[in-house]
Amino acid sequence: MASLALPLAAVGEVGEGFIQERTGQVCQQKPSHLFCWDWARENIDRYGTPTLQQLELVAISVVLGFIVAFGLALLAHRRRWLRPPLLAGTGVLYAIPSISFFLLLLPITGRSRETAIIALSAYTLQIIFRNVTVGLDNVPASAKDSARGMGMTERQVLWRVEIPLATPEIVGGLRIATVSTIAIATLAVFVHAGGLGTQIYGEANLHFPTSILISIVIVMVMAFFFDAILLTIQYFATPWRRARAS
Amino acid sequence: MAFAMLAALALAIGVSACGSSSDSSDSTASETSGEGAAIVSNPDNAKVSLTIGSKNFPEQEILGEIYTQALAAAGYKAKSDLSLGSETVAHKAVQSGAISGYPEYASTALTSFFGLEPEDVPSDAQGAYEKAKAEFEKEDLTAFPPTPFASANAVGTLKKTAEKYGLENISDLEGVSEKLSLYGSPECRQRIDCLAGLEELYGLKFKSFHPVDISLRYTVLEKGQADLSILFTTDPQLSAEKDKFVILEDDKHVFPAGNIIFVTTPKVVAKAGPDYEKTIVEVQKGLTLPVMQELDARVELEKQTPKEAAAAYLKSAGYTG
Amino acid sequence: MTVATPLFASFGGAIEFIFTPQTSNVTGGDTVGGIDQVLELALAQLEVTVLALALALLIALPAGLFFGHRGKGELVAVGLGNAGRAIPELGLIALMAAVIGVGLFNLTVALAILGIPPILVNTFVGIREVDRSTVQAARGMGMTELEIVRKVEAPMAVTSIFTGIRTATIGIVATATIAPLAGVATLGEFILGENVYGSNGVLAGAIVVAVLALVLEFSLAGLQRVLTSKGLKLKPA
Numbered sequence A: 001m002a003s004l005a006l007p008l009a010a011v012g013e014v015g016e017g018f019i020q021e022r023t024g025q026v027c028q029q030k031p032s033h034l035f036c037w038d039w040a041r042e043n044i045d046r047y048g049t050p051t052l053q054q055l056e057l058v059a060i061s062v063v064l065g066f067i068v069a070f071g072l073a074l075l076a077h078r079r080r081w082l083r084p085p086l087l088a089g090t091g092v093l094y095a096i097p098s099i100s101f102f103l104l105l106l107p108i109t110g111r112s113r114e115t116a117i118i119a120l121s122a123y124t125l126q127i128i129f130r131n132v133t134v135g136l137d138n139v140p141a142s143a144k145d146s147a148r149g150m151g152m153t154e155r156q157v158l159w160r161v162e163i164p165l166a167t168p169e170i171v172g173g174l175r176i177a178t179v180s181t182i183a184i185a186t187l188a189v190f191v192h193a194g195g196l197g198t199q200i201y202g203e204a205n206l207h208f209p210t211s212i213l214i215s216i217v218i219v220m221v222m223a224f225f226f227d228a229i230l231l232t233i234q235y236f237a238t239p240w241r242r243a244r245a246s
Numbered sequence B: 001m002a003f004a005m006l007a008a009l010a011l012a013i014g015v016s017a018c019g020s021s022s023d024s025s026d027s028t029a030s031e032t033s034g035e036g037a038a039i040v041s042n043p044d045n046a047k048v049s050l051t052i053g054s055k056n057f058p059e060q061e062i063l064g065e066i067y068t069q070a071l072a073a074a075g076y077k078a079k080s081d082l083s084l085g086s087e088t089v090a091h092k093a094v095q096s097g098a099i100s101g102y103p104e105y106a107s108t109a110l111t112s113f114f115g116l117e118p119e120d121v122p123s124d125a126q127g128a129y130e131k132a133k134a135e136f137e138k139e140d141l142t143a144f145p146p147t148p149f150a151s152a153n154a155v156g157t158l159k160k161t162a163e164k165y166g167l168e169n170i171s172d173l174e175g176v177s178e179k180l181s182l183y184g185s186p187e188c189r190q191r192i193d194c195l196a197g198l199e200e201l202y203g204l205k206f207k208s209f210h211p212v213d214i215s216l217r218y219t220v221l222e223k224g225q226a227d228l229s230i231l232f233t234t235d236p237q238l239s240a241e242k243d244k245f246v247i248l249e250d251d252k253h254v255f256p257a258g259n260i261i262f263v264t265t266p267k268v269v270a271k272a273g274p275d276y277e278k279t280i281v282e283v284q285k286g287l288t289l290p291v292m293q294e295l296d297a298r299v300e301l302e303k304q305t306p307k308e309a310a311a312a313y314l315k316s317a318g319y320t321g
Numbered sequence C: 001m002t003v004a005t006p007l008f009a010s011f012g013g014a015i016e017f018i019f020t021p022q023t024s025n026v027t028g029g030d031t032v033g034g035i036d037q038v039l040e041l042a043l044a045q046l047e048v049t050v051l052a053l054a055l056a057l058l059i060a061l062p063a064g065l066f067f068g069h070r071g072k073g074e075l076v077a078v079g080l081g082n083a084g085r086a087i088p089e090l091g092l093i094a095l096m097a098a099v100i101g102v103g104l105f106n107l108t109v110a111l112a113i114l115g116i117p118p119i120l121v122n123t124f125v126g127i128r129e130v131d132r133s134t135v136q137a138a139r140g141m142g143m144t145e146l147e148i149v150r151k152v153e154a155p156m157a158v159t160s161i162f163t164g165i166r167t168a169t170i171g172i173v174a175t176a177t178i179a180p181l182a183g184v185a186t187l188g189e190f191i192l193g194e195n196v197y198g199s200n201g202v203l204a205g206a207i208v209v210a211v212l213a214l215v216l217e218f219s220l221a222g223l224q225r226v227l228t229s230k231g232l233k234l235k236p237a
Helices: A037-078 A080-095 A098-109 A112-137 A141-149 A154-191 A209-237 A239-245 B002-012 B043-047 B058-073 B087-096 B106-113 B125-138 B159-165 B186-190 B195-200 B236-240 B266-272 B274-286 B289-300 B306-316 C004-019 C035-070 C074-086 C089-099 C104-128 C132-140 C145-156 C158-176 C188-192 C194-227 C230-234
Strands: B049-053 B077-081 B101-105 B153-158 B181-184 B208-211 B228-232 B245-247 B258-264 C021-023 C031-033
Touching (some): A037 A154, A098 A154, A098 C194, A141 A154, A154 C089, A209 C089, B049 B087, B087 C194, B101 B106, B125 B258, B181 B195, B186 B208, B186 C194, B236 B289, B258 B274, B289 B306, C104 C145, C104 C158, C132 C145, C158 C194
Parallel strands (some): B049 B077, B181 B228
16 A cells, blocks of 8 residues: 555645745844743743643652652751761752753763752752751750650650751741752753753744743742742741741 | 546545644545645554654754654654754764654765865755765665755855955955954864865964854844854845845855755665655655745744744645645 | 663763863864863863852842841842742843843853852841840940941851852852853853764763862862851851
8 A cells, every 4th residue: 555655746835925025023033122922922832841841850859859858857867977978968969060960960860851850859958958957956955855744755756846846947948949949950951851941942042032031930930939839838837936926 | 447546545535644743644534725635644654663853953953843744644653853963963863773864964964974075065966965875875874865955054244244344255254354253053163164164275264263052143143242153045034134144155165055865774764664755755845945944934033933834834835734 | 780881981981081182972083172171161160150259249248248237128138049049040141142142241240140149148147147236245345337247247147158159159150061152161062062072072071060069169168167267166056
């Protein structure tokens, strides 16, 4: 049945009106075009998938980073000697520029999304570790003593008293980590892991301010949005602070 | 009689895959528009997966999309992997099998891969194609016949700069180029049809060379940072903004024009069957210079996606329903 | 073990790229890499970082000291710090290149914009956290407001201020990696220029950037330790 695939007619001429006369300039062409509203309105759906890709990377990375950093902080809570090495270790991961980290991991993990997630999680470790540690340190001794006095085991003291009282600091760290990660995840384009970076660096958008601006705005709005959500969670998770304030 | 019936049957089984690779083996009867659907989906192709690559600028991405969508319409499991990088990166990708094939300019292949001097590049499309194909065969690659349009690198500048220094040909830059900055892609430095050629074959020395991303080649001229910039002869900005930008005449023929030839491997050709080459050769027949410029304009000026522009082309030229 | 061998090969190739000029495994016939080129670009990245940091300090340090001392504008300062963290660096650099143009000056301004928020916030907060009674005592001793800032508040806020400077530096040096998008050649040339330098070059660029960032971070950490007065150091961490 291969003969069926032969073209039947010698088509190949574009229809009339395909080639357009371009005399005036569309907004997108003008060199001074900071933002083209019409184009933005018509093409806003382009940003859907990249935004979701970026969110996905951030969500997985922050959750992963939090679990690891929280665990490390608990580990170092009683064993003070662990703190300097852990701080130094997470500090190194924080100081290495993300784009560099992405590319260093690529030969090892070989796959783009995994690389991005590992690198982004690594970046959050120091912030979260430090904040959890400081939060736990700042729990007043009196609170712990009363709890022990009530007969709680050390583990219960930790989970029922210390961690709840450290919530503001912990959530504070989570907020900073989330906001930073949302912004940095834009670089995922350099390891082909998608995200809004594709609408800045990819698709010849480097000369197209409208697309760059839309991407920047989406990233920042996402960051503020999740910051606000976490802030709200913190507010509701610490009723005793509200009581004190009133 | 039987043949007429067969032809009528085939007509009735017109395909409208319309660029979506998800319904690749659909052969339902459907309305056809335009000149008649030329690409018919062949169910035999459904088991063949193809990955079409491209280099990293819009014209290439449009071509990549056109081929991908056309092959999908022909029943293949076709997907695109565009914007791989410069010609050397794309070349490696097809050699390693990471992609099935990609569109290359015959002139670029001859000068960049096979070390030909620009003056030895045949000026006719068929001649350049045959020479490139012969060279590709030595590396166990192959190439399909050329597109109607050709494109070349060009040295461009603002019209007022050209008037100021009296520049019409590239040779006019002699004695002037030392005062001028040139902006081009990072690989331009090494290419004989770019900076290397300007230095060696035109004997020009520039005040400075700055590597910038290809998408900024007009921005740097407009913002006044670049005196000269490497442009492409098919660029839509050249016709849309005639009063602003000019390209200098390549009087020493250092920037040979190249028609697009699709580079692939004999292995893929064998695996994919005859529809592979047939579809590609057919679908590119409509790509005359004005059409390619129109497609470039849609993507670069109007900021449509290469996918949209490719789909519009395939539809208007009657390849897809 | 099967993963390790190609892994060592790619890192080995990258290390070689750093030290020995070699014919590019991509463009062929062209010499790329080598310690001279690597150092040149690393130095360029360092220069750009220092310039931008200086500009950021010039703006953010006085502002943070002033408003921190006055105690006004906490919401603005914290908000700015938050907003600064949310700016995608790739977007900022690309926007600057597309709207204003490529070039060192524009890049420096963009990088400084990234560096101002952490320095401003941390300076502000650091000054605010200085014990008010100490400040009152100083006032009582007859110090002028400027003297109070200089001799009392700033030294006690050194830890916080320095943390801000370190954060700013990390962000600036990281963004300076993608400076080639703004027409300034830094180590990003290797990373963004696979077409020219090949995969060896990309990995080499990534390695050197990481080393540069870590060297800077450790230097600043050391400097901070030196500058923090003994009294502050005795405080529990």
